[in-house]
């Protein structure tokens with residue numbers, strides 16, 4: 001399996017706190033059957049994003065995983081005015097590896113009134129926004145149809161693995177299931193922050209999704225589609241969005 005959203009680089013955001021913790025996260029992921037992880041540090045008001053420095057850290061990350069997991073660099077890109085402007089100028093500064101795919105995290109308090117236009121602007125600069133964890137966003141939880149509109153305009157949807165298995169509560173689980181049943185989910189990722197509480201594991205979600213919508217889709221969401229995203233390819237499994 002391939003995990004495209006993981007706060008595994010130590011000491012740079014609210015994810016892993018040390019190389020020891022990072023090594024433990026690698027062990028947990030490998031044990032779960034994850035072969036590739038995209039390290040996605042936050043880029044928001046609280047945490048700066050230093051692409052060059054994080055790229056240099058990838059070699060040490062490989063050592064921490066003892067070669068059992070491969071890595072790329074991405075970014076947990078907060079959808080703020082400043083971030084958007086910078087991404088429009090430097091489209092490959094925030095995307096996953098050398099690909100066109102950009103993780104996008106919305107504020108829990110409000111979406112900008114220009115959200116649809118802003119997403120189109122990112123797309124017009126060659127980026128494909130991947131909306132992260134809509135099932136945990138307080139605005140989107142109240143207005144679920146907004147997610148469908150974003151998919152209609154070409155965005156992808158990433159649901160959190162442990163939202164499917166209930167960690168984020170009943171409302172988030174219900175919305176994750178609603179999106180899955182409408183065939184509006186492109187990828188499942190861990191959004192892991194540590195080796196214990198918010199772990200880099202996908203197998204539990206894969207099994208729950210298989211029960212809900214079938215094994216073929218479940219495997220696509222944790223393996224085929226995220227692998228294609230890492231490689232900058234179009235998605236082998238295209239949700240029909242009904």
Ligand SMILES: [Fe+2]
Nearest residue numbers: 005007076191
């Ligand atoms: Fe995240």
